[in-house]
Amino acid sequence: MAASTLTEVARLAGVSPATASRVLNGSARKPGKDIAERVRQAADSLGYIPNAQAQGLAKSSSGLIGLIVHDIADPYFAAIARGVQDEAREQRRMVLLATTGGAPAEEREAVAAFAARRADSIVIAGSRSSRTEDRDDNAELAAELDRYCRNGGQVAVVGHPVVGATVTEGYHVVAVPNQELAGALAAELASRWDGDFVIIGGPDGLFTSDDRIRGFQEGLATAGRPPAEVLRTAFNRSGGYDAGLELAARIKAGRSGDGEASARKLCIFAVNDVMAIGASAALRAEGLRIPRDATIAGFDDIETLRDFRPALSTVRLPLEEIGRLATRATGRTAGGSEDLDDGEPGPVSGEVTLRRSTEAVA
Amino acid sequence: MAASTLTEVARLAGVSPATASRVLNGSARKPGKDIAERVRQAADSLGYIPNAQAQGLAKSSSGLIGLIVHDIADPYFAAIARGVQDEAREQRRMVLLATTGGAPAEEREAVAAFAARRADSIVIAGSRSSRTEDRDDNAELAAELDRYCRNGGQVAVVGHPVVGATVTEGYHVVAVPNQELAGALAAELASRWDGDFVIIGGPDGLFTSDDRIRGFQEGLATAGRPPAEVLRTAFNRSGGYDAGLELAARIKAGRSGDGEASARKLCIFAVNDVMAIGASAALRAEGLRIPRDATIAGFDDIETLRDFRPALSTVRLPLEEIGRLATRATGRTAGGSEDLDDGEPGPVSGEVTLRRSTEAVA
DNA sequence: CTGTTAGCGCCTTCAA
DNA sequence: TTGAAGGCGCTAACAG
Numbered sequence: 150m151a152a153s154t155l156t157e158v159a160r161l162a163g164v165s166p167a168t169a170s171r172v173l174n175g176s177a178r179k180p181g182k183d184i185a186e187r188v189r190q191a192a193d194s195l196g197y198i199p200n201a202q203a204q205g206l207a208k209s210s211s212g213l214i215g216l217i218v219h220d221i222a223d224p225y226f227a228a229i230a231r232g233v234q235d236e237a238r239e240q241r242r243m244v245l246l247a248t249t250g251g252a253p254a255e256e257r258e259a260v261a262a263f264a265a266r267r268a269d270s271i272v273i274a275g276s277r278s279s280r281t282e283d284r285d286d287n288a289e290l291a292a293e294l295d296r297y298c299r300n301g302g303q304v305a306v307v308g309h310p311v312v313g314a315t316v317t318e319g320y321h322v323v324a325v326p327n328q329e330l331a332g333a334l335a336a337e338l339a340s341r342w343d344g345d346f347v348i349i350g351g352p353d354g355l356f357t358s359d360d361r362i363r364g365f366q367e368g369l370a371t372a373g374r375p376p377a378e379v380l381r382t383a384f385n386r387s388g389g390y391d392a393g394l395e396l397a398a399r400i401k402a403g404r405s406g407d408g409e410a411s412a413r414k415l416c417i418f419a420v421n422d423v424m425a426i427g428a429s430a431a432l433r434a435e436g437l438r439i440p441r442d443a444t445i446a447g448f449d450d451i452e453t454l455r456d457f458r459p460a461l462s463t464v465r466l467p468l469e470e471i472g473r474l475a476t477r478a479t480g481r482t483a484g485g486s487e488d489l490d491d492g493e494p495g496p497v498s499g500e501v502t503l504r505r506s507t508e509a510v511a
Numbered sequence: 512m513a514a515s516t517l518t519e520v521a522r523l524a525g526v527s528p529a530t531a532s533r534v535l536n537g538s539a540r541k542p543g544k545d546i547a548e549r550v551r552q553a554a555d556s557l558g559y560i561p562n563a564q565a566q567g568l569a570k571s572s573s574g575l576i577g578l579i580v581h582d583i584a585d586p587y588f589a590a591i592a593r594g595v596q597d598e599a600r601e602q603r604r605m606v607l608l609a610t611t612g613g614a615p616a617e618e619r620e621a622v623a624a625f626a627a628r629r630a631d632s633i634v635i636a637g638s639r640s641s642r643t644e645d646r647d648d649n650a651e652l653a654a655e656l657d658r659y660c661r662n663g664g665q666v667a668v669v670g671h672p673v674v675g676a677t678v679t680e681g682y683h684v685v686a687v688p689n690q691e692l693a694g695a696l697a698a699e700l701a702s703r704w705d706g707d708f709v710i711i712g713g714p715d716g717l718f719t720s721d722d723r724i725r726g727f728q729e730g731l732a733t734a735g736r737p738p739a740e741v742l743r744t745a746f747n748r749s750g751g752y753d754a755g756l757e758l759a760a761r762i763k764a765g766r767s768g769d770g771e772a773s774a775r776k777l778c779i780f781a782v783n784d785v786m787a788i789g790a791s792a793a794l795r796a797e798g799l800r801i802p803r804d805a806t807i808a809g810f811d812d813i814e815t816l817r818d819f820r821p822a823l824s825t826v827r828l829p830l831e832e833i834g835r836l837a838t839r840a841t842g843r844t845a846g847g848s849e850d851l852d853d854g855e856p857g858p859v860s861g862e863v864t865l866r867r868s869t870e871a872v873a
Numbered sequence: 874c875t876g877t878t879a880g881c882g883c884c885t886t887c888a889a
Numbered sequence: 890t891t892g893a894a895g896g897c898g899c900t901a902a903c904a905g
Binding site for chain 2: 897898899900901
């Protein structure tokens with residue numbers, strides 16, 4: 150037994166499919182009140198559910214919005230996804246999910262899949278990368294996106310534009326001031342801290358990571374500090390853990406050592422909270438304590454991690470709002486009375502949040 | 512400029528649309544090698560992307576799988592979502608996401624929306640509830656699901672069956688042994704603990720919560736312990752926090768008090784990790800320490816929370832696998848050579864994991 | 874092995 | 890206001 154169709158409803162109500170269609174959807178012209186009622190009754194007596202595929206085919210628009218993330222279980226992406234989902238719900242659209250692990254090749258695939266499903270818009274939340282190994286894939290991704298836009302699709306990217314995209318129409322970027330905020334964080338830390346700084350960063354070429362590193366270094370420079378050493382590692386908890394082990398070894402060596410300058414307490418900046426937590430875990434595992442033996446700060450202010458102790462200093466990012474903004478940027482319904490012609494989403498703002506993990510301790 | 516169609520490709524290749532279709536998809540019959548090549552070239556010279564909506568309409572099947580969760584930003588659901596997404600990817604299907612906050616009315620809506628999109632299957636991950644206030648909505652949800660199944664849809668529910676569902680075909684349940692595991696946890700704790708137990712539970716009527724409470728009580732009984740008091744609160748972090756405050760007050764009162772039995776150290780069981788973390792935060796905020804002043808255990812073993820200190824005793828649940836199993840249960844492709852006719856997914860297994868938060872301390 | 878002919882379910886001109 | 894006809898892009902039966 151298949152789902153009942155509009156034609157069946159029409160027949161039962163004794164009208165033409167066209168009329169039934171007009172009743173059951175917000176068509177421009179309104180049918181007679183009496184007839185409308187008959188149709189509606191027929192519809193739910195049959196448990197009629199419109200076939201969105203057919204509707205989509207006919208109107209060529211699907212009410213679908215595609216969301217691309219690295220990993221939906223990563224709280225950073227999960228938070229953004231929540232924002233996207235919320236906004237989509239308000240716009241009465243549905244979210245299609247794709248996870249790519251950050252590989253541009255898979256992102257390209259995802260875009261193609263969304264295009265195939267005729268998604269009205271696509272939100273890309275994962276960080277862009279400029280690693281040379283990804284160059285070709287990035288080019289293909291850009292091409293795929295261009296095509297998608299040229300066919301009328303709307304794209305919003307969180308953070309950085311996709312490398313090599315050439316189309317401008319329908320292409321939006323939700324700018325995240327990673328660099329400025331990292332700079333502000335560095336400034337704050339430098340002002341209450343006279344030890345050395347170390348940065349735990351993601352792989353070279355990851356924009357988000359690179360921006361935060363650059364900003365932090367600038368902040369240090371402005372404060373008259375020398376640039377911090379940068380440890381490159383994976384952009385996740387285990388990367389943070391590895392780097393943490395490395396640092397723990399150094400700290401211990403410096404401590405038991407000959408009392409050189411290296412014995413000054415280290416302030417660690419991990420380019421995201423999850424990495425910072427990993428690093429903290431490693432330090433702890435090596436018997437070091439925060440903020441006693443070293444201090445540490447992260448970035449993002451992930452909600453789930455706020456109960457950690459010592460509380461993690463970080464930069465608060467309105468992740469949910471970012472998701473919402475990205476979605477909204479792609480969702481302008483035609484014919485708004487607004488004067489502003491769908492201006493780009495205002496740059497989001499973050500906030501340096503110092504907590505216990507970077508407190509100076511006697 | 513609209514996306515190019517199969518017909519255009521066919522024309523360019525000088526063949527009929529049917530032939531083009533046969534080449535470009537894994538049709539049963541294989542066209543001539545030479546002709547196939549021509550079609551393929553035409554296709555990607557035009558940047559052809561098949562219209563999934565049209566394909567779906569023609570084949571009445573969409574390659575879509577609907578996922579319903581309470582909140583995608585909750586790490587519990589995020590983990591399950593990852594499993595679903597992984598499996599879907601392997602099956603070359605896409606995931607449609609819906610979040611409902613746990614309200615049966617919204618779940619019903621989501622099911623209807625999935626049905627409209629002709630999703631091949633639906634995975635429901637949120638806990639069922641039997642609260643009387645939800646009775647009507649639950650009934651409607653059940654009816655909607657029944658209809659969906661009758662129309663050939665596949666449904667998998669994590670945990671408990673939906674209340675009132677009457678159809679059996681296409682209807683799968685991934686059983687989670689909440690009760691048994693909670694019992695095992697209670698047994699372990701009781702064997703190394705002689706203080707009082709308290710349970711922080713979700714609202715009355717939430718199956719997952721109720722099962723875990725019941726199991727824990729049984730475990731206590733088997734160990735010859737009196738039943739624990741149950742505090743009802745919201746099924747999330749802030750619920751845990753509230754209950755934690757309440758308990759903190761009691762502990763402090765008992766401590767400074769007249770040295771009655773109430774001074775025995777309390778062992779708290781929160782029915783999920785997130786609540787346990789909330790409760791811990793409250794205790795800490797009130798100046799109490801774990802496991803010194805009270806001990807606490809949770810349930811789920813959420814990955815992101817594993818770095819908390821003191822490490823949280825809990826019951827490990829293979830969340831990702833649960834998502835995968837649910838998806839697989841709905842995804843049997845026709846014509847497998849398997850002998851087993853799509854048996855229900857084997858019950859998942861969890862594991863009691865005792866860590867520092869329940870350690871006895873001098 | 875290829876091409877032709879019908880739809881899949883709906884929307885949207887057009888004419889009545 | 891309502892109905893009839895055509896098409897959205899593709900697949901699945903038929904014929905050749």
